[in-house]
Structure formats: structure tokens, C-alpha cells
Amino acid sequence: MLCVMATLLEQLSLMTVVVADTGELDAIRTFTPRDATTNPSLILAAAQIPDYQELIDEALKSSRKHVGMGAPIEEVVSEALDEICVIFGKEILKIVPGRVSTEVDARLSYDQEATILRARKLIDLYEQMGISKDRVLIKIASTWEGIKAAEVLEKEGIHCNLTLLFGFVQAVACAEADVTLISPFVGRILDWYKAETGKEFYSGPEDPGVISVTKIFNYFKANGYKTEVMGASFRNIDEIVELAGCDLLTISPKLLDQLRKTEAPLSRKLNKLNPISNEKKINVDHNLFISMMKEDRMATEKLDEGIRGFSKAIETLEAQLAHRLAFLEGDAAFEHVVHEIFMLNDLDGDGCITREEWLGSDAVFDALDNDHDGRLVQDDVLSGLGAALAIATI
Numbered sequence: 001m002l003c004v005m006a007t008l009l010e011q012l013s014l015m016t017v018v019v020a021d022t023g024e025l026d027a028i029r030t031f032t033p034r035d036a037t038t039n040p041s042l043i044l045a046a047a048q049i050p051d052y053q054e055l056i057d058e059a060l061k062s063s064r065k066h067v068g069m070g071a072p073i074e075e076v077v078s079e080a081l082d083e084i085c086v087i088f089g090k091e092i093l094k095i096v097p098g099r100v101s102t103e104v105d106a107r108l109s110y111d112q113e114a115t116i117l118r119a120r121k122l123i124d125l126y127e128q129m130g131i132s133k134d135r136v137l138i139k140i141a142s143t144w145e146g147i148k149a150a151e152v153l154e155k156e157g158i159h160c161n162l163t164l165l166f167g168f169v170q171a172v173a174c175a176e177a178d179v180t181l182i183s184p185f186v187g188r189i190l191d192w193y194k195a196e197t198g199k200e201f202y203s204g205p206e207d208p209g210v211i212s213v214t215k216i217f218n219y220f221k222a223n224g225y226k227t228e229v230m231g232a233s234f235r236n237i238d239e240i241v242e243l244a245g246c247d248l249l250t251i252s253p254k255l256l257d258q259l260r261k262t263e264a265p266l267s268r269k270l271n272k273l274n275p276i277s278n279e280k281k282i283n284v285d286h287n288l289f290i291s292m293m294k295e296d297r298m299a300t301e302k303l304d305e306g307i308r309g310f311s312k313a314i315e316t317l318e319a320q321l322a323h324r325l326a327f328l329e330g331d332a333a334f335e336h337v338v339h340e341i342f343m344l345n346d347l348d349g350d351g352c353i354t355r356e357e358w359l360g361s362d363a364v365f366d367a368l369d370n371d372h373d374g375r376l377v378q379d380d381v382l383s384g385l386g387a388a389l390a391i392a393t394i
Contacts, residue, residue: 008237009259011266012244019230019250020096023088024049027253028095031260036092037101037161037183037232037250039139039310043088043317055091059083060325077321081105081314082118084321086125093135101161102126103139106310109164115140115149123158137161137181141307142170144289151177161230164306167299169292171216173284175225182227183250184213185302186243187235192298204238214270217246221275237262245270345376352377 009031012018020033023043028036063080064071089100102122108114119138126136138158140146142165150160159180165171166189174182186209193208194200204210217229230248234240237258240249245268251259282288293300345353353376358365368380 005263005265007260008241008262008264008266009256012240012249012259015245015268016243017098017230017248018256019248020256021232021250021252023092024253025052025091025095027256028092031253031256033096033256034098035100035248035250036096037137037139037230038085038088038092039103039163039313043085043313052088055087056084056321056324057328059087060321060328064325064329073322073325076325077318080321080325081318082122082125084317086122086129089126089136090129090131093131099135099137099159101137101139101163103163103310104141105314106141106307107314109141109143109307110145112145112149112152115146116152119149119153119158119160120156133158139163139183141310142166142174142182142303143307144173144286147173147177147179150174150179154178154180163232164303164310166212166302167293167296168212168216168219169282169284169289169296170299170303171229172219172282173289175220175223175227176284179227181230181248182216183230183232184209184216185233185306186210186213186231186239187233188302188306189298190235190239192302196298204242207239207242209233210239210242213243213246215277215279217243217270217272218275218277219279221272222277222279223281241266242269244268245272247272 009018017035018031018033019035019037020028020031021037022028023038023045059080060076063076063083067075067079085102089102092100104115104118104122108118119140122138123133123136126133137160138150138153139161140150140163142162147162147170150162153160154177161181161183162170162174162179163183163185165174165182165184171182171184186207189209189212190202190207193202202208213229213231220227220229228247230250231240231243231246232250234249234251234255237255240251240255240259243249244266284292293303345357348357355365355374358376365376368376370380
């Protein structure tokens, strides 16, 4: 009689909550995880898929209605960013039975109050769509300011997922703030050590990212912290195998597929009922946090790199949304641009722009000055905008 062994994914799901690390709805349907997590890079990737264009357009139209027809494109796009994250989250929650993680703008990572306000706004948007805040985790970068913001939010019943976590002191500070979940980045830690040492291969047990998460998990369980540990950012399935038994693991579709297709025995490596920790308990205040981060060059560099990377993804997504909004609104979008041009260049407010007032290049001014009178009125700008933009991009 042929005995069929369970796949690694099937076995892992019995001891760890498997989370899909993607914004692609089809991938989530395929792997049926309990939870799903997104970030700006994942939303940006999903936004390139034609099937999701309707979701993007829905957010842009809703945001335009919310901020008003006279508002500049930048304001509409800023509003739409949060709506898009929530709309994708809403669609994800139609598929997964658990929670979705939605990220606060990474550009706010060092601003505690702004992070709190943005998190409240995201939760409010979810609740307007009929989704309970218990099904949402607000993702916040693990800066000191981010951790303190999460501490406030948790007391309000808003659950947080602290991301871009690379150092032990970040993890302990999160646990002491009673955050719901942390996401230590396994693969990015490995990347740093490979670049630093020149060593190309680390086996699963000696992987620096695996060692870091194992240390954090056992410390949390040994000291009775309620904060859950969700390993993230994996480079290979060996890292995942070595963390079997972790509270949660968020895994990309590519690696989920490998786990699903691999039949091999899987043993529990982490056990919350029997943690193995020799770490002395510490209490983290601001000074200790700063000093320990300074001593941990890897954590400091990867945190900064991660914030810059997520911020760049947001800026790229904003640019794409602006282009899409212009396409949807047609002439109306050009009217907004004309209004902004006059706000910037009509220094004396007389309804026309002279060459002396013009802040752009002479070539663009000439392209807009249809009657060659040396003055631009709104009709000049509106009728010549296409040609002027073409010149400006040369």
C-alpha cells in the first residue's frame, strides 16, 4: 500500500499560523492562509495587474469626491493611497478568515503623533466599509516613535504589527509596549551578513535571521510576553523549516508553492510551552533603545534601508496614481494642473503670468504663449499644456 507523506505546507500549518505575504488576491485564494499581510511594495506590484484596475479606479474616484473637485491632484492621490490599502484589505478579508495587515505610510516612521493619526484614519476607513478593527493589524515601522505610537493605539483597541524589525532591543521594546504582533525580517538579516562577511551560504540552523527570530521567540515565551512573533522576509524554505512552531510566519507565494510541492518530514523547532532562553531580562527605555541600536550596526542599517525602500515604493505608487487620475478625469485633470500653475507663477495675482514671473524654462513659456504677446492667461496654458509638457520632459 502506497503511503503519501504530507507536504511541508500541510505540516507547517498544524504548528504555525501561515500568513500570505502578498497583495495578489489570486495567490491568496490559491494558498488559503488564515491571515494576509501587505506593504507598499506589494500593493505597488498588485496595482500593475489589469484585473485590479477597477479597485484602483474606485479609490481614486472616491477620493476625488471626498476632497472636492477643486483640490489639486496631489491631495487626491494622498487620500487615495489610504483608500487603496483599505480596499485591497477589504478584498483580502473576503478570502481569509483571519486578519489583514495594513501599513502606515513609512514616511511617518519617526513621527509618533502622525503615525497615531494615520492609524486611526485607516481603522475608520475599514469601519466605514463594515469591517471590525479586530480583523485589522496596523503595520508600523519599529522605530522608537513607531513603538510608542503602537503602545497608544493598543490601549485604544487598535491592534498593531510592528514591522522592519531587525534587532533584539526593538523586539523587547515592542513586547513591553504590549503590541499584538512583531515581524522580524529573517531574509534581510541574512542579506546583510552575506554582504558583510562575503559568505555566500548559511545552512538553516546557522542562518543569522533564523538565530535572531529563535532568540526573540524564546525570550518572549520565557518571560510571559503576550506579543506574538511572526517571522517574515524569507529567502528560502530552509529558513521556514527552522522556524516551524513560531507563532506565525508570513510567506511569499513563491515559497508557499515550494512548501506545497515538497513532501518531507517536518519537526517542530520552536515550542512556546518549552522555551529555551538564557537571555537576562531587560527593561527598555529610550536611552537603552538608542544605545543598543547604535551597537547593532546591522539593525540600524537595515531599519533605515527598509524605511527608505518602503517610502520609495509609496512615491512610485503616488506617481502612477496621478497618471491614472489624469486619464480618468481627462480635461478636468488639466484644469487642476492649470490652476496649480497659476497659483505658483501669477505672483501679483492679476490673472496673467509674464515672462518675468514665470518660474519655468523659456522654452515651456514660449510653447504656452500661443499669441506671442509675452503674457499667459489660463486659456493659453490650457490649450498649450500638452506641447509644453512634451518639451519639459525632453
